[in-house]
Amino acid sequence: MKCGILLISDETAGGRTSKGLIGDLSNKSKYVIGLQGAGLSGQATTSFSGVMKYNVEIKYAPGKLSKTKGEQTDLISFLTQKINALRKMTTKDEDVSVAITSINTQGLDEATPDFANLNFRIRFRSPDLSQQLKDQIYKTFEVSATSPIKVNISRTLLRLPLMESEATASFYEQVSKVAKNLEIRLQKEHGTSSTSLCHVSPDKPVLGNLGPISGGMGTRNEYVVRDSLLDRSILLAYLIYLSANDLKE
Incomplete structure (x- = not known):
């Protein structure tokens, strides 16, 4: 199972230099996950403004x-x-x-x-x-x-916005079942803040905000809920493991 990790530095600049790379890599990927921080509801984002x-x-x-x-x-x-x-x-x-x-x-x-x-x-x-x-x-x-x-x-x-596709909706349902089995809170939401995941190929399953629960991004009051670091890490590790078999346990 190949798992690629892409770190970008132009998120706030609209992904001007990374959008081509994101598009190319997503075309070669089976699933795409964004590790931005989740809100207090533990959301997973399936569409983006x-x-x-x-x-x-x-x-x-x-x-x-x-x-x-x-x-x-x-x-x-x-x-x-x-x-x-x-x-x-x-x-x-x-x-x-x-x-x-x-x-x-x-x-x-x-x-x-x-x-x-x-x-x-x-x-x-x-x-x-x-x-x-x-x-x-x-x-x-x-x-x-x-x-x-x-x-x-x-x-x-x-x-441009990235709308929720059938592939993404199906991906979320699979991830939601895994999270439920692990007793990890997960809630589907629309991402009102635009992210570089908008450059992912529209036909690819993509989920954003699967990072730890956090808030106050870009302010002096930015924080991370420490307990969520372990929960979200376990969920991510399990998803990587299961993705080799199309998320079949």
């Missing part, structure tokens, strides 16, 4: 007056209006989630800023939403030709 980032540059050109009724002609008011519109795009079921990552404004002395730079990320659950969200963003920041405000938008698609 995609993510795209936007950079919006907004410039105010003095001396030009808008002829469009109701259109904002003040940069700060315009920016505030658009940020509120972005926040409203987040859905309660987390199919879509918008996070503002940075806001910068520039102006001379005490004058009203005439330049702003806005960065935000959008997580989305279905690949079908990619173009729809793109169109919505461009429409949100659309201005008339006569407006004193000019907008430039750049978009980077970091990862």
Whole structure:
């Protein structure tokens, strides 16, 4: 039984350099497991949200007056209006989630800023939403030709979502039975945070968050539940052992 372990260092950068390698290796693999930390419910992730980032540059050109009724002609008011519109795009079921990552404004002395730079990320659950969200963003920041405000938008698609496949659903059921026999807590969930597992071939069985129970990732309060280290290690070892026989005990 061959078992490969891949460590990557560009997870937060969208897997720009590792995604090709992940795709190639997953094509050669029977099963793919991600060892990110699990939540307190002991989840195993069977699908993952995609993510795209936007950079919006907004410039105010003095001396030009808008002829469009109701259109904002003040940069700060315009920016505030658009940020509120972005926040409203987040859905309660987390199919879509918008996070503002940075806001910068520039102006001379005490004058009203005439330049702003806005960065935000959008997580989305279905690949079908990619173009729809793109169109919505461009429409949100659309201005008339006569407006004193000019907008430039750049978009980077970091990862497309990975939907739960039949192979993954079947894989989870098998892993769930093993976990139950070992009396290890396991719960199926959707991964709202995009990961490099999104680059795995869609037809391959894949499970994420099979690492130890943890929380506070990326903060000063990051922690690992020590008791879960043993439980999850036993589950992983047993899965590796059983995978040689297609998880048949």
